[in-house]
Amino acid sequence: MAADIEAFEAQRPRLTRLAYRMLGSVSEAEDVVQDAWLRWTRTQDEVLDPAGWLVRVTSRICIDRMRSAKAQREAYRGPWLPEPLIEELNVDPVERAEDVSVAFLLALERLSPLERAVFLLHDVFDEDYGSVAETLGRNEAAVRQLAARARAHVRDNRPRFSVSQEDAAKLAAAFMMAASQGDMAALSSVLAQDAMMVTDGGGKRKASLRPLIGREDIIRLLEGIAWRAGGDEEAWPLSFRAVRINGYPGIVMERDDGPMTVAFQPGEDGKLAAIYMVRNPDKLGHVSAG
Template identity: 70%
Template sequence: MDAALSNKALADAFEAQRPRLQRLAYRMLGSVAEAQDAVQDAWLRWTKAGEGVADPGAWLVRATTRLCIDRLRAAKAERAAYRGPWLPEPLIEPLTQDPLERAEDVSVAFLLALERLSPLERAVFLLHDVFDEDYAAVAETLERTEPAVRQLASRAREHIRDARPRFSVSQEEASRLAAAFMAAAANGDMAGLSTLLAEDAVLVSDGGGKRKAALRVMVGRADVVRLLEGLAWRGGGLGRVRDAKTMRINGYAGFVVTLEEGPETIAFQPGEDGRIAAIYMVRNPEKLSHVEG
């Protein structure tokens, strides 16, 4: 085969799989940038081994999965030493477009639940339960026996049984809640904020030690309001927003906001009672390199 034609065939086969590989890698790693790096590494391996591979899709899924597992294991100590709560790197889509991802499969709640799994458990669960690979294929990918893979899948499901929320709230209602919260916060209306929050609402802010953020998860309406009230009293918080763009962030209605010190993302998880169940704020600049502020 002519070398140019061979290279084009390899590139075409890879590009056909790239969206699936990117989705898998993001769920494995919780990072847009790291997922892109893992997929790029898979491409480099593909250029050396791809010619003559009978099933390019299966080969590339195996390569990407193994690369992600290696990255997770290497990052274990770094993740354990992370300063303050950890949130996944935000996945941002315009609200005006149809979502590229199923909301429940990229929700922060789901990705945080995946963090509680071992790398192998995470790979098995995602490959089988999310990407519909059969157990035999998963076993080949992970170089494990099929019974061992089934056991890993069962264990993973026990950990994340309730973590994939079914979004019963309409996108319009979720957007209304998010906009009302931002308006009340910007105006220092703590009473208005309180009415928007579920009684057991949580607020998670991720500064990674690089920017100011709460060093623990705020739990309960009163706890969340106290934090926001303290920020407002000190002249910080959402009163300093220079610009705010409505976006879909990990399937939730949210905002990309621009502050004096740079961008941050705020995502709002709606609750069953028509109030906000959780607020996720990513402030760590290392997780926002792909965000236009």
């Protein structure tokens, strides 16, 4: 039994990373890995390749969950964002920012469950096509076709450039400083002309029911929000702290109605390409302002 536990724990981080990318949910990823552990303890057969066996089981559980959640996702009120993946700034990042950014996860959402699994297993987790085919119960030719189709869908949405953590932190800090002071001119200068802002309230907290596209659209919304003391007390955060959200610097805010997160996506022009706010309490159970 001790050997079984050791073999599983050695794979747990990889399984959790895979499940989070598949489902876009921290809590669901943890549930999937727990389910894989239960199946691991119940197997009566000798497993010659524990790592491969666990990846196969985890992938199949995720695919089943994605298929069953399709109707629920279609009925989701307003824009959908993944659960924020939060790390402290003083901890070395586990992931490359480009591989776990909100923009990348949203691009994955456009794929079918099988396309998503193939793309992640082969292109992100470096599984060979034969192993992916075995995992998904497909022949290798079909898997290669799925991979090519998925790659084409993701290519235009995955960040194609690297931004240093220092530069990204400066952009995030500049945005928060300008917002806290109500300085719309400074806010405008931080945003790219075609910047996007997405707020996810899930129908449970106030949020825009459509993505805001373009600097002017975003500024108009922010002008209607009291970001500084003396404004709307419900809009002003009780506290906030800087963290890393999905690979890039972001903010966790504590408000009267609970926490929210603000994730920033830096662009290649030295400005913010996107801002992602998660306000849905169902996605913030693992979040605290600290």
